[in-house]
Amino acid sequence: MTYPLIVIPFVLVTVVVTAMSARRPRFAARMAWCSVAAVVLLLLTAVFDNVMIAAGLFTYPEEHLSGIRIGLAPLEDFAYPLCAAFLVPAVATLLEKPKR
Template sequence: MTYLWLSLVFLLIAALVLVLALVRAPDRRPLVRRWWLPVTIAGVLLAVLTAVFDNLMIGIGLMTYGDAHLSGVRLGLVPIEDFAYPLAGLLLLPAVWLLLRRRSGEGA
């Protein structure tokens, strides 16, 4: 299995958890209206930070990758697959918050 397929599996699982959490939330429309901008900004920041710091870490030799398992698409020195894990975290964090929050009217 290549890193790209593994990354896509993680992204798919994260997206499914978020969709299930939103389906379960009775106030999903206001949540999506409130969240789209902060989540988009966080996603852009995560992508920039991943690109900068992964390029630095790869450049100084802290990390190496076997080319046989990579797609070959790179942003600088960073394989495109490296961006999947921060994106999965970005999807999972609000999903977990939704799944664990207390609903109004529930007992203490």
């Protein structure tokens, strides 16, 4: 189960940085838009990962996976787009200068 362990730091950083951005204006609206982006990215990941795996472009060693799959794609593949959907806007928000 190597891949699930690799995902943990990405998820933790995403949670911490997103929580740090909670005090910035429009947090609720940002989270709503991040959720929409996450759904779109997860759907795209499901489609394209399954197509690429089915086409034989890449495989995963079974001993390194959690065993949970969505179609042919391992569950671990879905952590990265989910993190990106929340982490990128949170970082951008934290890098903005606060308006006075």
